[in-house]
Amino acid sequence: MEWDCPDCSSIYAVGEPSTNIVSDGQSNGSDNLIAAIRAIEADESLTEQQKNKKRQLLMNKGKGVADLDDDDHMKDKAAAHLYCVICIMLPERPITTPCGHNFCLKCFQKWTSRKNLTCPECRGPIPRSVASQPRINAAAVVAIRMAKTSKLISSEALKKVHHFVHNQERPDKAFTTERAKKTGKANACSGKIFVTVPPDHFGPILAENDPDRKKGVLVGEVWEDRMECRQWGAHLPHVAGIAGQSEYGAQSVALSGGYEDDEDHGEWFLYTGSGGRDLSGNKRTNKYQAFDQKFDKMNEALRVSCKKGYPVRVVRSHKEKRSSYAPSEGVRYDGVYRIEKCWRKIGKQEHKVCRYLFVRCDNEPAPWSSDEHGDRPRSLPVIEELKAATDLTERKEDPSWDYDEEESCWKWKRSPPLSRRTMDTRNPEDKKGKRKAKTSAENLSGRDRLLKGLSCTICRNIMRIPVTAACGHSFCKSCLEVAFSGQTFVRERTCAGRRNLRAQKIVMKCPDPQCQIDISESIKNPQVNRGLMGTIESLKLEAEDDSKVVQNPPENKAKSVYKRRKTNNVPLLSNPDGVGKDDKSSEEQKSKSVSGGTEDEMEVESSTTSESNLKTTATKDSSSSTLQAQLNDDDLE
DNA sequence: GGGCCCGCAGGG
DNA sequence: CCCTGCGGGCCC
Numbered sequence: 001m002e003w004d005c006p007d008c009s010s011i012y013a014v015g016e017p018s019t020n021i022v023s024d025g026q027s028n029g030s031d032n033l034i035a036a037i038r039a040i041e042a043d044e045s046l047t048e049q050q051k052n053k054k055r056q057l058l059m060n061k062g063k064g065v066a067d068l069d070d071d072d073h074m075k076d077k078a079a080a081h082l083y084c085v086i087c088i089m090l091p092e093r094p095i096t097t098p099c100g101h102n103f104c105l106k107c108f109q110k111w112t113s114r115k116n117l118t119c120p121e122c123r124g125p126i127p128r129s130v131a132s133q134p135r136i137n138a139a140a141v142v143a144i145r146m147a148k149t150s151k152l153i154s155s156e157a158l159k160k161v162h163h164f165v166h167n168q169e170r171p172d173k174a175f176t177t178e179r180a181k182k183t184g185k186a187n188a189c190s191g192k193i194f195v196t197v198p199p200d201h202f203g204p205i206l207a208e209n210d211p212d213r214k215k216g217v218l219v220g221e222v223w224e225d226r227m228e229c230r231q232w233g234a235h236l237p238h239v240a241g242i243a244g245q246s247e248y249g250a251q252s253v254a255l256s257g258g259y260e261d262d263e264d265h266g267e268w269f270l271y272t273g274s275g276g277r278d279l280s281g282n283k284r285t286n287k288y289q290a291f292d293q294k295f296d297k298m299n300e301a302l303r304v305s306c307k308k309g310y311p312v313r314v315v316r317s318h319k320e321k322r323s324s325y326a327p328s329e330g331v332r333y334d335g336v337y338r339i340e341k342c343w344r345k346i347g348k349q350e351h352k353v354c355r356y357l358f359v360r361c362d363n364e365p366a367p368w369s370s371d372e373h374g375d376r377p378r379s380l381p382v383i384e385e386l387k388a389a390t391d392l393t394e395r396k397e398d399p400s401w402d403y404d405e406e407e408s409c410w411k412w413k414r415s416p417p418l419s420r421r422t423m424d425t426r427n428p429e430d431k432k433g434k435r436k437a438k439t440s441a442e443n444l445s446g447r448d449r450l451l452k453g454l455s456c457t458i459c460r461n462i463m464r465i466p467v468t469a470a471c472g473h474s475f476c477k478s479c480l481e482v483a484f485s486g487q488t489f490v491r492e493r494t495c496a497g498r499r500n501l502r503a504q505k506i507v508m509k510c511p512d513p514q515c516q517i518d519i520s521e522s523i524k525n526p527q528v529n530r531g532l533m534g535t536i537e538s539l540k541l542e543a544e545d546d547s548k549v550v551q552n553p554p555e556n557k558a559k560s561v562y563k564r565r566k567t568n569n570v571p572l573l574s575n576p577d578g579v580g581k582d583d584k585s586s587e588e589q590k591s592k593s594v595s596g597g598t599e600d601e602m603e604v605e606s607s608t609t610s611e612s613n614l615k616t617t618a619t620k621d622s623s624s625s626t627l628q629a630q631l632n633d634d635d636l637e
Numbered sequence: 638g639g640g641c642c643c644g645c646a647g648g649g
Numbered sequence: 650c651c652c653t654g655c656g657g658g659c660c661c
Contacts, residue, residue, distance in 0.1 A: 199647085226656060230646095237646070240654040245648070258655025274654070282643070284654055297648075297653085319655070 078147035081534025093368050094140035096468035099124030100527030135472030136368045142453030143535040144370035195233040198419040203311040219335040220367035229331040235315045244301025256317030261347045264323035273299035273354030292352035299354045309399020311336035328471045335362030343389035363409050377403045467526040471510045471517035
């Protein structure tokens with residue numbers, strides 16, 4: 001069948017839905033491999049060079065990346081394990097199936113939208129819940145980014161959810177009622193604001209406005225809830241979805257699933273205005289729309305930001321259940337977007353709603369994107385509903401925030417609107433006790449945070465045998481098994497010894513401390529994410545090589561580990577069980593071995609070095625030694 | 638899990 | 650000062 005990849009628009013032929021074009025080192029679908037290669041050859045949109053590369057990758061994935069020697073393909077070697085078999089590309093937004101295979105979000109959605117509920121790679125079942133709400137695999141994003149770049153990525157998401165203000169630290173007088181004291185959170189909105197930007201500040205919050213951390217608000221930062229998001233200035237209102245002033249513009253919006261007309265495509269989304277609801281009876285919100293929305297108040301503020309081309313900060317909340325881009329927990333800062341158009345249409349509830357087209361324009365890559373760079377100007381998506389739109393507004397003047405071709409970044413082209421508010425009173429002055437409470441996560445460098453992204457939150461080591469749960473979090477297989485060992489999936493119940501009640505399903509929450517998602521389905525038969533495992537393994541090898549360059553003067557040329565592996569006929573992945581070695585924690589030793597664990601572990605001697613590594617910069621070397629250091633820690637523990 | 642209740646901040 | 654609001658805890 002033919003397949004046009006929505007990410008890259010290339011057309012590919014792939015085998016039957018379930019065919020095994022490429023599998024973990026033991027392709028049993030040679031016919032399909034041939035078919036896929038023919039398809040690449042027949043593809044007229046590709047240059048010879050591109051075809052060669054794709055062919056190589058296809059073969060390469062089947063054989064375990066042993067063959068590539070070209071330096072240009074060093075990165076591919078690491079990332080090749082994570083290629084999407086549908087489009088044979090590196091996933092922009094990796095999704096992992098319960099069977100442990102990785103795909104582009106868009107390819108996956110296209111696949112499942114055709115009522116294919118089996119894995120394109122192994123025919124394993126895809127649960128409806130996964131098909132309807134695929135979660136981006138954060139560890140795979142990190143792995144791909146690391147494989148693609150050796151640069152330090154400053155914007156990488158902190159993997160830890162912040163919880164900065166503890167109840168006991170809030171001022172006593174803020175609790176005006178007994179109830180508020182009891183619940184703790186009710187008055188959290190009186191918690192301190194940590195950044196020094198005025199409330200009507202537009203655009204990213206920079207390091208200079210972050211007196212404590214001196215980092216600013218980073219793309220991908222996650223807070224426990226709207227209250228804490230507010231404290232970091234990303235989005236101030238703790239109930240309302242839009243922050244703004246009708247005469248002045250809107251500074252930020254929250255996507256949290258409150259309006260069913262919202263439509264999220266990650267780099268762009270359609271947002272619905274506020275209002276039109278019956279809030280009589282002291283309600284704060286109401287699912288049902290009773291009136292038409294108008295371009296007034298916050299809706300007008302958004303329209304001003306549209307006309308002026310201001311950057312609008314966007315946070316996504318876990319409450320947005322229909323979006324694959326929403327975090328599975330907490331509230332996440334996703335960077336700035338511009339509102340390119342706004343209009344009105346008849347919404348799903350048959351009343352008019354205000355509509356806004358947001359398009360991302362941030363200098364940092366989005367949290368779900370494997371890209372190593374931020375946005376470039378992109379052409380506007382085709383919006384079907386515009387045909388029936390009324391009151392259309394498009395920007396006429398040059399945008400205030402725009403892409404500078406010379407500097408290759410987004411910046412203010414006109415001076416940002418002058419703040420009408422003073423920075424005031426709420427600015428914290430006493431932050432004493434809190435500073436020392438700084439967690440190690442906050443002190444990590446960008447590179448270290450990347451490493452953290454490849455670490456299992458249970459054992460805190462870099463994952464050896466990763467399993468990705470339905471919520472998109474990944475763990476060592478052995479850790480997951482230990483964490484849920486001895487638990488059954490249903491509890492038999494009897495009623496006074498008379499008759500059996502219906503068996504009760506036991507909820508197994510994701511071990512990620514902040515994730516509340518039930519992953520019992522993923523635990524029943526955890527499948528190793530071999531793509532992720534291979535990439536992590538390659539990154540480790542690369543880092544080992546690099547650190548050799550630092551430690552030893554170059555002596556030995558052009559004998560990459562990949563080559564050696566090939567000649568020694570050693571399987572790609574060392575010790576897939578993650579057991580049996582003396583460097584294992586006792587917990588890991590307790591766990592059972594995983595399937596296919598017959599390969600021997602391969603030691604990589606320190607004499608191994610590669611010519612290509614001689615070119616590495618000092619920066620890279622030092623960051624790789626960080627990796628090396630962590631790897632050693634990993635081994636020692 | 639759904640409905641209810643309510644404090645709070647900010648706009649107007 | 651009143652109104653609005655894509656929260657969040659609690660109770661059922």
